Amino acid sequence: xxxxxxxxxxxxxxxxxxxxxxxxxxxxxxxxxxxxxxxxxxxxxxxxxxxxxxxxxxxxxxxxxxxxxxxxxxxxxxxxxxxxxxxxxxxxxxxxxxxxxxxxxxxxxxxxxxxxxxxxxxxxxxxxxxxxxxxxxxxxxxxxxxxxxxxxxxxxxxxxxxxxxxxxxxxxxxxxxxxxxxxxxxxxxxxxxxxxxxxxxxxxxxxxxxxxxxxxxxxxxxxxxxxxxxxxxxxxxxxxxxxxxxxxxxxxxxxxxxxxxxxxxxxxxxxxxxxxxxxxxxxxxxxxxxxxxxxxxxxxxxxxxxxxxxxxxxxxxxxxxxxxxxxxxxx
Amino acid sequence: xxxxxxxxxxxxxxxxxxxxxxxxxxxxxxxxxxxxxxxxxxxxxxxxxxxxxxxxxxxxxxxxxxxxxxxxxxxxxxxxxxxxxxxxxxxxxxxxxxxxxxxxxxxxxxxxxxxxxxxxxxxxxxxxxxxxxxxxxxxxxxxxxxxxxxxxxxxxxxxxxxxxxxxxxxxxxxxxxxxxxxxxxxxxxxxxxxxxxxxxxxxxxxxxxxxxxxxxxxxxxxxxxxxxxxxxxxxxxxxxxxxxxxxxxxxxxxxxxxxxxxxxxxxxxxxxxxx
Numbered sequence: 001x002x003x004x005x006x007x008x009x010x011x012x013x014x015x016x017x018x019x020x021x022x023x024x025x026x027x028x029x030x031x032x033x034x035x036x037x038x039x040x041x042x043x044x045x046x047x048x049x050x051x052x053x054x055x056x057x058x059x060x061x062x063x064x065x066x067x068x069x070x071x072x073x074x075x076x077x078x079x080x081x082x083x084x085x086x087x088x089x090x091x092x093x094x095x096x097x098x099x100x101x102x103x104x105x106x107x108x109x110x111x112x113x114x115x116x117x118x119x120x121x122x123x124x125x126x127x128x129x130x131x132x133x134x135x136x137x138x139x140x141x142x143x144x145x146x147x148x149x150x151x152x153x154x155x156x157x158x159x160x161x162x163x164x165x166x167x168x169x170x171x172x173x174x175x176x177x178x179x180x181x182x183x184x185x186x187x188x189x190x191x192x193x194x195x196x197x198x199x200x201x202x203x204x205x206x207x208x209x210x211x212x213x214x215x216x217x218x219x220x221x222x223x224x225x226x227x228x229x230x231x232x233x234x235x236x237x238x239x240x241x242x243x244x245x246x247x248x249x250x251x252x253x254x255x256x257x258x259x260x261x262x263x264x265x266x267x268x269x270x271x272x273x274x275x276x277x278x279x280x281x282x283x284x285x286x287x288x289x290x291x292x293x294x295x296x297x298x299x300x301x302x303x304x305x306x307x308x309x310x311x312x313x314x315x316x317x318x319x320x321x322x323x324x325x326x327x328x329x330x331x
Numbered sequence: 332x333x334x335x336x337x338x339x340x341x342x343x344x345x346x347x348x349x350x351x352x353x354x355x356x357x358x359x360x361x362x363x364x365x366x367x368x369x370x371x372x373x374x375x376x377x378x379x380x381x382x383x384x385x386x387x388x389x390x391x392x393x394x395x396x397x398x399x400x401x402x403x404x405x406x407x408x409x410x411x412x413x414x415x416x417x418x419x420x421x422x423x424x425x426x427x428x429x430x431x432x433x434x435x436x437x438x439x440x441x442x443x444x445x446x447x448x449x450x451x452x453x454x455x456x457x458x459x460x461x462x463x464x465x466x467x468x469x470x471x472x473x474x475x476x477x478x479x480x481x482x483x484x485x486x487x488x489x490x491x492x493x494x495x496x497x498x499x500x501x502x503x504x505x506x507x508x509x510x511x512x513x514x515x516x517x518x519x520x521x522x523x524x525x526x527x528x529x530x531x532x533x534x535x536x537x538x539x540x541x542x543x544x545x546x547x548x549x550x551x552x553x554x555x556x557x558x559x560x561x562x563x564x565x566x567x568x569x570x571x572x573x574x575x576x577x578x579x580x581x582x583x584x585x586x587x588x589x590x591x592x593x594x595x596x597x598x599x600x601x602x603x604x605x606x
Binding site for chain 1: 494496498499500502503504506509513517
């Protein structure tokens with residue numbers, strides 16, 4: 001694999017609850033190669049977004065902090081970097097798009113001005129130069145008749161179009177890494193497919209790496225090269241998308257797949273995962289999924305580590321990794 | 332927004348009143364029949380009508396000319412003091428709301444202390460300390476309006492800073508300063524300016540009140556408050572001396588309030604039926 005453009009090692013991001021710090025993200029590590037898409041999957045509150053915000057250096061302070069670990073972007077360590085240095089990287093070398101296209105644009109600025117602004121800030125372009133480039137970027141994200149829509153305001157754009165504008169803003173300075181935090185969750189399915197197609201297309205053209213955060217496994221299958229499954233602040237399983245989809249090893253991943261309704265079968269009950277995610281201030285020391293796990297057994301009360309199942313496929317479950325990938329054969 | 336205002340007759344009347352006063356002030360050198368400070372000794376206390384349309388005062392000065400020239404002082408003081416208050420108070424409120432936490436608490440409690448003084452009393456203290464002249468009067472009135480503008484600017488910032496586009500801006504590498512003045516400011520500007528027009532009316536009143544008690548611009552400069560006070564000495568023989576400047580103050584304050592109310596309704600999303 002080529003040198004990673006982004007690597008996160010043992011990231012620990014904590015939040016203060018009632019005077020004590022509790023980790024929302026605990027021992028998260030991953031690497032992102034140029035041109036690669038890593039999907040970060042998990043349910044709401046599992047730490048996906050906090051991981052992305054940690055990379056961007058946007059963890060809300062003072063109630064949140066990065067308590068440990070390293071984040072390296074293009075050879076530069078980000079944790080502990082002073083704010084002005086981070087500001088120069090954000091939008092320029094790493095960019096983020098958010099879930100809510102309806103509120104992620106400034107209602108009183110024109111679309112064109114908003115796309116042009118980052119280029120004026122980061123590349124020192126004049127307004128005229130930046131607007132010329134902004135027009136080209138809007139065209140690239142397939143906004144119809146961009147010259148006419150350039151001077152319109154966000155309320156004149158539909159949700160899908162706004163998300164395209166957000167993508168245009170994020171890509172304006174050609175970042176090396178794009179962090180996409182559920183960018184299609186708020187869109188309906190056809191628009192979602194268009195935006196995913198656009199993202200894949202742009203990724204290929206610009207060779208950037210994408211960290212794609214989602215809870216939608218269908219989207220993962222469509223866009224990801226590799227998948228990392230998060231549960232309660234930890235990555236519980238990681239591997240190539242084909243391996244995860246064909247041989248999910250961690251009981252949580254398996255439960256997620258089991259919970260997808262099947263269209264090819266007649267009446268069936270939806271498989272739900274019993275119980276609930278342990279709260280931040282009551283995290284067990286052992287496996288965090290144990291209390292909900294059908295395979296829970298002796299040994300689950302010990303802290304779990306990511307162990308290899310096969311090449312490039314790891315899981316944080318002593319039961320799954322003990323049989324070394326034979327799990328799916330026994331299944 | 333202009334069309335919306337015109338749909339409301341009260342706002343239109345207010346705007347016309349304000350425009351009349353502004354036009355009178357701007358065109359005073361051409362409109363005024365006499366020099367406002369020329370004393371026509373033989374024509375003292377002439378009642379309205381004839382050569383002196385609104386009569387003359389105890390020194391034989393033309394009341395109409397003095398009212399026209401006095402409009403300049405009233406408007407200049409109102410506009411400049413409210414501008415100063417908007418810039419200083421607005422910045423304090425925006426920064427306070429954006430930074431939040433302890434700093435916000437301390438700043439806002441300081442503003443509450445300022446707010447607890449009635450504006451006339453606070454203006455009185457400042458002018459009494461600094462001495463009555465134009466600049467001090469502007470400073471005094473501005474000081475009374477800083478705290479309200481800090482509050483007006485802070486409130487929308489509190490909700491705006493939680494909006495996704497602020498975080499999106501941070502994610503694009505914009506500094507806090509840029510977020511605050513390029514992205515948040517235009518969002519709160521209309522609210523602040525609307526309150527500005529309402530507070531202009533208060534500034535006109537405060538200026539007139541301070542002049543009335545002798546703490547305004549020094550005589551013989553024509554000011555509406557000052558004219559009322561001078562007329563007060565002859566209130567029984569020549570009531571018009573106090574009545575005309577009183578009406579002028581009334582019309583300007585009324586006009587500014589009507590425009591302010593209209594603008595507030597026009598920009599208030601709850602009244603506009605938008606979310």
